[in-house]
Amino acid sequence: MPGIVVPALPRRLKWCARPGTADRVAQPGLEPPVRATVLSMTGQANSIGQAAGGPVFGVIGTAASLTTALVGSAGLLTPIVALYGRFGRERVPPRRRARRDP
Secondary structure, three states: OHHHHHHHHHHHHHHHHHHHHHHHHOOOOOOHHHHHHHHHHHHHHHHHHHHHHHHHHHHHHHHOOHHHHHHHHHHHHHHHHHHHHHHHHHHOOOOOOOOOOO
16 A cells, blocks of 8 residues: 555645645736746746756665655755745735625
């Protein structure tokens, strides 16, 4: 059973994170063509990063240890969290609640 669940876990986690990432990257108020371009570029950058980094960290995991590969990949991604925090707060306007007239 763990052999089936473990490979599917990253895919499910990415699926859960996608709406939050899309909201942060493509800010509300962008024109639809610009928003589509930003989301497309984000997806392409993700694919390129996986294709370039995956084999490298696979070799590290095989040669050294899985822990070393995971710590290395986490270290590589840590600055991204700071960038999301910094730029996300500045550009995302607060959401307004719809007013209902009685």
